[in-house]
Amino acid sequence: MSEDFAGRVLGWFDMHGRHDLPWQHPREPYRVWLSEIMLQQTQVATVIPYFQRFLARFPDLRSLAEAPIDDVLAHWAGLGYYARARNLHRCAQALMAQHGGEFPRSSAAVMALPGIGRSTAGAILSQAFGDRHPILDGNVRRVFARHAAISGWPGEPAVQRQLWALAEARLPTDRLADYSQGLMDLGATLCTSRRPACERCPVAADCQARIQNTVTRYPAAKPRRERPRRRAHLLLLRNRAGELLLERRPPTGIWGGLWCPPLLAEELSPSDWVQSRQLRTDATTEMPVVHHAFTHFDLELLPLEMQVSMDSGLADPGHWRWVETAGLHQLGLPAPIAKLLKSRSPSRP
Helix, strand or coil: HHHHHHHHHHHHHHHHCCCCCHHHCCCCCHHHHHHHCCCCCCCCCHHHHHHHHHHHHCCHHHEEEEEEEEHHHHHCCCCCCCCHHHHHHHHHHHHHHCCCCCCCCHHHHHHCCCCHHHHHHHHHHHCCCCCCCCCCHHHHHHHHHHHHCCCCCCCCCCHHHHHHHHHHHCCCCHHHHHHHHHHHHHHHHHHCCCCHHHHHHHCCHCHHHHHCHHHHHHCCCCCCCCCEEEEEEEEEEEECCCEEEEEEEECCCCCCCCEEEEEEECCCCCHHHHHCCCCCCEEEECCCCCCECCCCEEEEEEHHHHHHHEEECCCCCCCEEEHHHHHHHHHCCHHHHHHHHCCCCCCCC
C-alpha cells in the first residue's frame, strides 16, 4: 500500500487538514516564506498572531527589506530564536538586490539565501509554486520514521539520508502544495510525539511502527546531555530622568542584535563595570533571580537595580541608549527582559 501513500495523505487533508491558516489565503511566496521561518521550532497557534502583526507592518518584501533592523526585531520580540528575524531581514534585502524582488525557483538558489535550509526551501517552493520538492520538518520526520520504522536519531547524517530518500520517493506528481501541508498537519495533529491517534491515521494500515506496536520508539530521541547552567548579572541602570540604559547585544550569542540592559558574566564585578564606564551610582537594589531556559542551556539572571547620579553620556547611540520607559516597546527586547521591566515601575530621583 506504500505506492498510494501520497494519495491517502491528500484524501485525509481534503477532509481533515488545516485550510484556514492566514498564510494560505493567498498562498503567495512572501507569505509562505514568512510563515515557514516563523514556524521553525514554533507551533502554529503561537505563530498566527505574530504573523498577522508582522504582515500588517511589513506587507510585502520591499517594506521588510527597507525597514530598520530594530523595527524588525521589535515586531519579532517574544517569538524567540532571534537569528530567524535577522536572517529574514537579510534574506529580504538579498531577494531585492539579487533576484529583483522575486523568489528563485531552484532549490539551490533558495537554499543560498540567509536562514533557509533544505526543508524550508522545499516548503516554500512546493506551497508557493506547486513545485515538486520534498520537505522534512520535525513533524514530517516523525511520520516517515514511524511509517517505515527508521531507527536512530534523525539528527544523525545516516538517518537523515534515509528520511530524505523516503521523502523524495513518496512525492506525488501534482497537488504538491496540499501534500506538503497535509504531511505537516498529519504530524502536528495525529502522528504526535505522545499519544498518537493511529486509529484515525490515513496511512496506519501499512505503518511499520504501528504493526510492530513500537510507535513511541520512533523517531529515536536525541542523546541526552546534562544541560549547562549559566549565571549573569543584569544591570538595570536608571538616570535622573528615569531613563533606562540599554545595550545592543552582539550579532551572535544570546538575544543577538536585540536591545537589553547590560549583561555581565557572574564572575565580573558590577561596581567595577559601572566605574569603568564613568558612571556614578547612588543606590543599588538586588532583585529576585530570573530563570530563563534556552534550547541548549539554562540562564539565571541576577538583576541589580542601580540609580545613576552621573553619567558620561555613553555617546555611541548605535551601541548604547538611554531609553524612556514609554519608548521601550519601540525596540526589540528579549521577552523575559520585557516582562521584568514591565513589572518594575521606574525609580524616581
